[in-house]
Amino acid sequence: MSNPADSTVVTPNLLREWALPDAGDSKYGRGTVLIVGGARRSPGAAMLSGLAALRVGAGRLTLAVADSVAAQVAVAVPECGMVFLPETSTGAVAGNELATAENDLSSSDAVLVGPGLDDAHELEVMLSALPPLLGEETVVVLDAFSLGVLPRLPDVVSALKGRLVLTPNKGEAVRLLERDLGDDLATDIAEIAERYDAVVTCYDVVAHPDGRVWRTGTGAGGLATSGSGDVLAGAIVGLCARGASREQAAAWATHAHAAAGDRLAVPVGPLGFLARELLDELPRVLVEING
DSSP: OOOGGGOEEOOHHHHHHSOOOOOOSSTTTTOEEEEEOOOTTOHHHHHHHHHHHHHTTOSEEEEEEEHHHHHHHHHHOTTSEEEEEOBOTTSOBOGGGGGGGHHHHHHOSEEEEOTTOOOHHHHHHHHHHSGGGSOTTOEEEEOTHHHHHGGGOHHHHHHTTTSEEEOOOHHHHHHHHTSOOOSOHHHHHHHHHHHHTSEEEETTEEEOTTSOEEEOOOOOGGGSSTTHHHHHHHHHHHHHHHTOOHHHHHHHHHHHHHHHHHHHHTTTOSSOOOHHHHHHHHHHHHHHHHO
C-alpha cells in the first residue's frame, strides 16, 4: 500500500480532467438507484439520500422504506418508485424481508443501504441476505448503522469485493477498524479501504483499496448537521449509477458536498444551514466544475 502522506489533492481542475461519464439520453441510461433505509422514526434520511442521487444526475430512483411510512414518503418524493418493506413491532425495517425488494435490487445499477435504519441486529440479517439478491455488477454503498455491523460479516465483505463503497464518520470508522483512530486520518481510512476492499470516504479523505488516497476541501463546519451524511451517501450512489468508478464517484461527491457547504456558509452562515439545502447546491457545483 502506498503512503497516505502522498495523497492527491482534489481540486476543480483535477475533477475537470477526471470527467464524469456523459449522461444518457433516458432515465435508464442515466442509471437506476435503490435506497434501502427509512425506519419508522427516520424516513427523512432515505428521502435526503434519494433526492441527492437525483440531484447529481441519476435517472431513476426507488426508495425501499418501512411499510408504515412508505405511503407518506411516496407523496413527499413524487419522483421515486416505492417498495413497502415489512417492519418489526418497534418500527425497524425487518432484515429477513429484504427479498421484498428483490426486483429492484437485481435491476439497479447502484444500491445504498443504511440511511435511517436504526436496528443493528436487523441490519446484520439484512446485509447477510443482500449479496445474492443483487445484480452481478451492482455497486453497493453502505452508510450509517450498516457500517457498524460490517466487521461481523466477513462473508458479505468477500461477496461484495470490488464493488463496495463505505461512507463512515469518525465514530463509524472506529467501529470498522475495531480500534481508536490514530493521529493521521488518511492512514486510518486507507487501512479501512484495504481491510474491506472498499472505496472509503470520511471527512476530507477518500481512499481506494489499492492504496491511492485523495484529500478534498473540508467544507464549512455547518456540514456537521443532521442529514448531511445522507446527502453525501446519496450523491455517491447517484454518481455510481451514472457509471462513475467508485473512487471517482466518492471524490466528486465528497468535493461537491463540501463545496455546497461552502456556498451555503455565505448567505446563511457557517452554522445553521440545513442538509436539505445542500441538495439545491449540488447540481450548481457540478455545473461550475464542468464549466
